[in-house]
Amino acid sequence: MSHVSEQQLIDWRRELHSWPELSGHEVETTARLRRWLEEAGLHPLDYPLETGVVVEVGRGETLIALRADIDALPIHEATGLAYRSRHSGVMHACGHDVHSAVMLGAALQLKAIEDQLPGRVRILFQPAEENATGARKLIQAGVLTDVQAIFGMHNEPGLPTGTFATRGGAFYANADKFVVRVVGKAAPVAQPEQGVDSILVASQIIQALQTLTSRSFNRLDSLVLSVTRIEAGKGGDALPGDAEFGGTVRTHDKQVRAELEQRARQIVESIAAANGASATFSWHPGPPVLENDARWATFASQVAEQVGYRVQTAELHLGGEDFAYYLQQIPGAFVSIGSASEFGLHHGGFNPDEALIAPAAHYFSQLAQQALQHLNARCRDAILS
Incomplete structure (x- = not known):
């Protein structure tokens, strides 16, 4: 992986893990993300957000989005890790610190080849997924304006590291x-x-x-x-x-x-x-059913195979996920990436395998590039026809 080391992404994840913040209160998390992005030459876009940050890479009319969530849960951490939560009763027990590190890596990789990108990639670091208010706040702020497709991930502790799964149509509940x-x-x-x-x-x-x-x-x-x-x-x-x-x-x-x-x-x-x-x-009512666009789900799986994932068709997931609100507005795909944790999500012992971070960052960088190329080709075909 070029331009940002695997260890740097792990270090960022661990810092986020040590200082978790609850939904809507991700003030220091936002500050850290902004600092790391700005140091890499990525400047936050001017949206009216109290927490969370949005950046964009590339030029041109073709535009896709990547999304990470950044909030933690009111759970006492029981992992005993050296970088365990320093906020009593608050823990990244769902892996949003991992998701943030993945999209930081993707953003920096895309920034390194910005002049060669066939369009723009908007990267959303979204607050308040756990209480299902964050996605709607970002949508109301206008982050989906002109976006043609959106992609996101969740780590899946029940899948081995190096495994990828998604499905077209209904996915999360x-x-x-x-x-x-x-x-x-x-x-x-x-x-x-x-x-x-x-x-x-x-x-x-x-x-x-x-x-x-x-x-x-x-x-x-x-x-x-x-x-x-x-x-x-x-x-x-x-x-x-x-x-x-x-x-x-x-x-x-x-x-x-x-x-x-x-x-x-x-x-x-x-x-x-x-x-x-x-x-x-x-x-x-909570988040609606998350419905992947069938074509983008297939496309996301094909790119995953290209970069070396073991690809599966995901089973229906009974968890809720506010990424569903984005997919009500525009097409896209939400995917699972194996994190091989002994304990599941929302458990005080949850401990995802950090080895997933660098490959996932590379994957989303590749997915973004190929999605832009695909949209450009589709546009050319439409003009020619």
Whole structure:
């Protein structure tokens, strides 16, 4: 790899890893990225962003974009690494520090051959992916103006280093959240008949929701519903009058998504009513299903083979990813690159193989160059025809 050493990219990744920042608060992360980019002769574009940075390489009308995310998670790090997080309770447990290092490497490689580029490459270092607000903020700021295709990555701890996977069409899932509030009637524990036990009602609703996905939908549909928290009462000698729980739903089909919301709402309200309680069901849409453009997914895989990756067709992924918002606006492809971590994403022991960084940087540099060439050729063919 030329123009920036593998060790430099690893050092940058480790510095980002040591000083993680949560979604929307990536102030020092942004400052570091800006400094490293400016030292390489890349000057941030003037977008109204509080955090995050965007640079551009090349000249001409043909324009594609590359995207990295930069935020961390509210997770305590348990790796014991020398460069572990210095911010207590905050960790790059999803590998966004790795993604940033990869796109730094790609940006510097492209800068080194800027005069030979057949167009422009806009590189987005996006904040706030974890709370699914960052991509929309960048879109509102205008970063997709004139962009003809966009590409991004996520490291995949379940894949070996040197392995690449993507797929056309639906890839990552709709990632929605829901909250249920049950209102019963408080009563002494010795006289439960005087009240309506909100914990009992909430438990019945949870059981019914969990069986909804296995008994009311086709087992071949990709669908997960999980209750992830519950709060009720404060102990002592009283049955609580209210309870609240929430969770997440992951789907890949818009019709399944809409039907599940409707069925869940009916279950919540009917079970509560049957027990003499009331309940509210609130649905909070998250990132939509990430849908790769089939042609760009194939193109991205072909370039991956050329640079030496072992290429696979990715399975459907039930994680959410706000890169989906970009793909609602313009075509492109999101890809997985193996990071071979013993522990998975969002785990305190997550530790991706840093050997993925330099090859991935080279890959995205090549992908950008070839995508520009492809778009130029397509434009010439259209003119000739």
